[in-house]
Amino acid sequence: MIKIYTDTTFITPANRKIVFPLLFELCYLKNVNLLEKYKLVDSISESDIAVLPVDINFLIKNKQQSYLNDFISVAKAQNKIIWAYSAGDFGKTVQDDIYLFRLGGFNSKMNDKTNILPSFIHDPYGKFIQKEFVILEKESIPSIGFVGNANGSLKSLLKEFGIYLYVIGLNIKNNFYSDYQSFYPSGYKRYQLLKKIKADSRVKSDFIFRKKHSSASLDTSEIKKTTIEFYENMYENPYVFCLRGLGNFSVRLYETLAMGRIPVVVDTDIRLPFHKSIDWKRHCVFVTEVNFVDQLLRFHDKISNQDFIEMQENNRKLFLNVLSRENYFVEWCKKNQNK
Template identity: 25%
Template sequence: MKTVAPIKIYHAEPLDGTLFFVAQSSTYQPASLEDCELVLYHDLYKDAKQVGKFLKQISEKYKPLGKKVLIFVMLDDESDYGHFDNLILLRVSARASKLRDHEIILPYLWEGREEPYPLSPKSELPVIGFCGLLSKHRKKLVNVFLKSKQVSSDFLVRKKFWGGKPHDKSLINEFFDNIENTQFTLSNRGAGNFSMRFYQVLSCGRIPVLVNTNMLLPFSDKIAWNEILIFEDDAKTCLQRTLQIHEQGLTQELQLKCRQVYDDFLSPTVYFSQLIAEIKHRSLLQVHQTEKNKNSFSGLASHLYKKLFKA
């Protein structure tokens, strides 16, 4: 990727460990509130009950300063949060048709593999994996593949999210073993309109299979997603596309491309630079002020900069 110039960022409190990818990025340059180009909320926001109130408070706090605020929202919620001129929202879950101009899809950047698995060996039938909770958005896709005699299925169905034990090492190992030992992994959405598994599968160098549920995948203007994985409008078409890839002998080639996309756009080492490049390309850093407010802004900002602000 092209080198992205560093951006001056202010955050009132130390960055939470979940945002480690920001501090590690060469694009990140700490700055004072007065000198910064962008304010960053220091933590992943996870309180679904208070999200509307929280966004309004942050917007009102920084609007007099003419600063844009970047907020990472980690919620299953697909609701419309409303329009905020001075906020840039990164959200994992949203409906593509309702995404606002100041909102960007946040990929799931955690729990990916640093190195991909070796390429899957060739096989007579395409080998399909799935390990997880059989929620309502996954049942049809799983059943279509399970009933097909044209694929080899390796499915481990859980009764609860992560088997009810999210930190159990044996369950985590079974999850990733299932991905490693198959060529394709069913990766439909869960409670939110996104898939953690989708990004984990890419990091493993395997091919995700998912139904498009009015979902926008990240960096869609730069990544030809439909050319490297299976992202179709219904379960039967997903099966047909899987069979087509296998028959054409493209499985290993697409596995390499899936990992390459992860390395170029989604790994923690490059993601923040790609995000800032997109923000600049979309001119989201620009703060629009009316002529009426411009003269009064300078004096007000000087006064407020002297106070302690906490994002």
């Protein structure tokens, strides 16, 4: 059992959405499985791992940098492993000698102790679509699906730039609580890349373009309808196009894995969960923005029927066994106990 110390004064109803994800399971949900593997202790000296209780971005925004520094200093003085959580689209880089958990960032700029959290989503089977997971057989022509925000208009491009400037302004105003990222118009980029796929007769495309994210709608019934369409599209197509959003990560990638389908990932210098132990090339097709259709076709031509089937099965298993919030930290428990 791994002994965890944290500052429990932060474990309040108001902080449910900003606590370190493991603490959400241990303190709010009282997850029995994880409580058998992690034990909360009352002092740093008793602990194996000292966990900063809340999102470090929150601490910086709220002028609690000194608290952040003091927590780290005390834990380091006692030679404790330190875990910290950085939420949000951009995330925040901190010193090298702590384990940082974040949603995204740039692989080439992150150190070895920076760990990517999956997007913790619900299992779509049963919740969003009333079907069971089935394998799609390999066909001669690859079929790729996509449902989502993709808009090639100048107005959309300018809107994305406006949102970007707003986020950058908040960052400056709030003590640089997150890393700087250059402008990346993901909605505009998606449209341009998907248009190239649609025009290529060597690929079967099944796309539904939306001019805004479904969450932007105020109509609950419409959100439900579009969510079902989103997952039905994945259900019908073995490949799913995945490109980053405002931050350098893709929630759609995890949704694709949950459906047991194959993500076609435009690699924008991303890092994925357990990047040292999971061979992500066995789960995704990684492509670049240049010649990406040719890269998909080469992959599809080379993969055997059996491997095509097993890839879908393994992606579904990866979601169920590793990428849920509970099993993600079960996996971390195994890794710490093996050290």
